[in-house]
Amino acid sequence: MPKSATTKIRNIRICASESEQIRQWILARKFTNLQNRFPVGNSRNTVAQIHIEGLGDFLLKRTAFHQEHRLDRRINFFFRALLKNDSALACKGSTWIREAGLPTIEPMATWLTGPAYNPGLESWFLYRPVEAEHSLLDLKEAASVYKTDDANDPQATRRYADAVQATGHYLRTMHQAKVRHHDVGAQNLLIQSDGSIAVIDNDRVSRQLFRLPFFSTVFDLRSLRRLNLGSAESEFLEAYFGAPPAPWIYRMQRLVRFQPWRRLRGKKS
Numbered sequence: 559m560p561k562s563a564t565t566k567i568r569n570i571r572i573c574a575s576e577s578e579q580i581r582q583w584i585l586a587r588k589f590t591n592l593q594n595r596f597p598v599g600n601s602r603n604t605v606a607q608i609h610i611e612g613l614g615d616f617l618l619k620r621t622a623f624h625q626e627h628r629l630d631r632r633i634n635f636f637f638r639a640l641l642k643n644d645s646a647l648a649c650k651g652s653t654w655i656r657e658a659g660l661p662t663i664e665p666m667a668t669w670l671t672g673p674a675y676n677p678g679l680e681s682w683f684l685y686r687p688v689e690a691e692h693s694l695l696d697l698k699e700a701a702s703v704y705k706t707d708d709a710n711d712p713q714a715t716r717r718y719a720d721a722v723q724a725t726g727h728y729l730r731t732m733h734q735a736k737v738r739h740h741d742v743g744a745q746n747l748l749i750q751s752d753g754s755i756a757v758i759d760n761d762r763v764s765r766q767l768f769r770l771p772f773f774s775t776v777f778d779l780r781s782l783r784r785l786n787l788g789s790a791e792s793e794f795l796e797a798y799f800g801a802p803p804a805p806w807i808y809r810m811q812r813l814v815r816f817q818p819w820r821r822l823r824g825k826k827s
Contacts, residue, residue, distance in 0.1 A: 568670045573666055574664075588608075592618070603619060603622075616687075617686075618683070619645070619682070620680060643670065644681045645681040648665070648668070649665040649668045649683060651761060651764075654765055658731060659735075660735075661755070665684075667684040668681070669681075687758075688750065691749060695745045697749065700714045701717070701719075723793060725797070726795070728757070729798060730799070733781075736766040737763060737764075737765055737766075739757060740763065741761075741784060744785065746758050779807070
């Protein structure tokens with residue numbers, strides 16, 4: 559039986575106003591033969607640059623189940639696909655961030671494809687990307703390179719410091735809106751031309767039902783554990799809290815980053 563006969567498109571969710579035009583593009587299977595895909599993140603993800611006539615340029619992220627993985631990983635991916643739709647989570651998370659008045663990618667549509675016996679084989683996420691010049695990681699690496707040289711470049715260090723402060727204000731606004739990202743790394747924070755911050759990779763975003771002063775602060779800090787800013791961490795915390803933080807904040811920041819289970823698996827905390 560040919561693959562096209564068993565592969566179905568399911569759970570189409572249109573997030574944009576141009577709903578009918580995008581739906582027809584999906585149903586025409588224009589996404590199946592894209593050539594300019596490039597890998598991002600883990601091995602399950604690829605992104606393609608596409609153009610939809612009359613709508614403009616977009617990015618299309620595909621999260622796939624890989625047959626070449628060992629058996630236990632294939633079983634894990636199978637049940638994850640049944641229980642969790644990565645593209646729908648990314649669409650929902652991006653919408654929550656935008657509702658908080660913060661810049662991020664603009665979700666357009668999500669859908670699933672796969673044979674009849676596995677409806678979650680592939681998830682697709684169509685979105686309009688953020689127009690950015692650099693990531694926070696780029697500025698961090700440029701500043702750290704110059705810090706180790708004799709010819710120190712104060713401009714690179716200043717740009718990184720400004721971006722770190724803008725990141726603190728951005729994440730404070732996000733958490734005050736009861737939204738947490740859970741994958742805030744320097745590579746997922748983009749610097750726009752006006753110096754403002756935009757976050758990407760929103761498939762782990764969650765929303766709080768309520769906020770308790772102390773416990774919310776602890777869990778907010780835990781959601782930032784991937785944000786390794788090096789020597790600029792104190793500037794970030796001061797911008798995030800709006801004032802120099804209490805000493806226990808620094809101890810809590812170190813504590814939430816200590817993850818012994820990651821060390822046992824051979825990963826850095």
